[in-house]
Amino acid sequence: MQMMKRVRPIVGVLRASLPSLLSVIESLGGFVAANAIVLLALAFIVTLGKSAPAVDSLPATARITFEVAERLGTLVVTLWMVWRGLFLFFAFGDHHDTRAWDLAIGIVQRVVLFVASLLAIRYFGSVIADTVAYMLANPGTSVATLLGIAVIAASYFLVPKVQSREVVGVAYRATGVAVAGRRMPRLAEDIRRTATHEAGHALLYAALPSLPDGFKVKVLESVAPSDEYRGFVRVDKFPSAATEGFLRWCMYLDLAGMAAELLACGDRADGARGDMSRWIAVARAYLLAGLGELFYADSGTPEHVAHNRLVLNTLRAEHEEALFEFFDANLDLLRELRDRLLEARELGADEVAPYLARVTFTSTVRRLRAEEV
Ligand SMILES: [Zn+2]
Numbered sequence: 001m002q003m004m005k006r007v008r009p010i011v012g013v014l015r016a017s018l019p020s021l022l023s024v025i026e027s028l029g030g031f032v033a034a035n036a037i038v039l040l041a042l043a044f045i046v047t048l049g050k051s052a053p054a055v056d057s058l059p060a061t062a063r064i065t066f067e068v069a070e071r072l073g074t075l076v077v078t079l080w081m082v083w084r085g086l087f088l089f090f091a092f093g094d095h096h097d098t099r100a101w102d103l104a105i106g107i108v109q110r111v112v113l114f115v116a117s118l119l120a121i122r123y124f125g126s127v128i129a130d131t132v133a134y135m136l137a138n139p140g141t142s143v144a145t146l147l148g149i150a151v152i153a154a155s156y157f158l159v160p161k162v163q164s165r166e167v168v169g170v171a172y173r174a175t176g177v178a179v180a181g182r183r184m185p186r187l188a189e190d191i192r193r194t195a196t197h198e199a200g201h202a203l204l205y206a207a208l209p210s211l212p213d214g215f216k217v218k219v220l221e222s223v224a225p226s227d228e229y230r231g232f233v234r235v236d237k238f239p240s241a242a243t244e245g246f247l248r249w250c251m252y253l254d255l256a257g258m259a260a261e262l263l264a265c266g267d268r269a270d271g272a273r274g275d276m277s278r279w280i281a282v283a284r285a286y287l288l289a290g291l292g293e294l295f296y297a298d299s300g301t302p303e304h305v306a307h308n309r310l311v312l313n314t315l316r317a318e319h320e321e322a323l324f325e326f327f328d329a330n331l332d333l334l335r336e337l338r339d340r341l342l343e344a345r346e347l348g349a350d351e352v353a354p355y356l357a358r359v360t361f362t363s364t365v366r367r368l369r370a371e372e373v
Helices: 002-034 036-048 060-091 096-123 125-137 139-158 164-180 188-207 244-265 273-288 302-329 331-344 349-356
Strands: 216-219 231-234 346-348
Touching (some): 002 036, 060 125, 125 139, 188 349, 244 273, 273 302, 302 331, 331 346
Antiparallel strands (some): 216 231, 216 346
């Protein structure tokens, strides 16, 4: 008991601080990704800095390379600091904090890379000396080689600048997506609910004169957080017609998943966002075509908005009522198709057709005539 008392607040604090902890890890990860090269250089300096050959021990040509790089590098970094410092204090008075921070980061980045470069010269002193000696012995070949390198370098610089941090950043985000996108197995209960939902959509296809090509109904056994669907009914080409009967069927189709869930499971889950927005889109088209109640195209005034909302809600309630009646008449069939879908996870036109042939139509959910589609 004592233990529980102590543990609970800790769990509470952990839970409360988890989002901010995650965001800290996220921004830390972003920083590491953006500064990968600088951090590698820093690791190089820390681990191998002491063991690098002394400058005095380098071959003469490598020593000159080192000294030139050291002086030139010091000059470049100093000039950069002075230049940015002047900007900071004279040109951009407002944003002292962020710009001073950027300047500090910029200085650290440049100093680290500079020191790492000097260290590299010390490490590769003999290679440099050999290269210089070879160049002196073979001036023709060397000039030709340098020219080749210059051409490649020029073509590289002509490419729109892609900074290494961006490349690393993209790789980091891709890794993040790969991690976040890991597929998780679903609970049997969830899969069963999705199967009911999709079987509900599927049964509505019985109303069409013929099943569209490529008809397929599927239930997903695992989901990634980025997945929009937990299951679906798909056809190659969705039929399109502007007849009242067809538009009404489209709206029934959109609400069928939710209605089937409600009737067979007693409630409905959140997997129907797409269904609802599709229903609203068709309902607007249907009402604006004058097929239902008066509906305002411009919902400019509060009165029009209130009126349109009432019309949409009434229409939706009417459709739900029609679907409850339909699924009530086909409840056993719905369950049979759901169980078959749970077994197979995916059903094609040939497998679903026998179920559709057994559908009982109602006064509202009726078979469409060929000329209506
Ligand atoms: Zn649905």
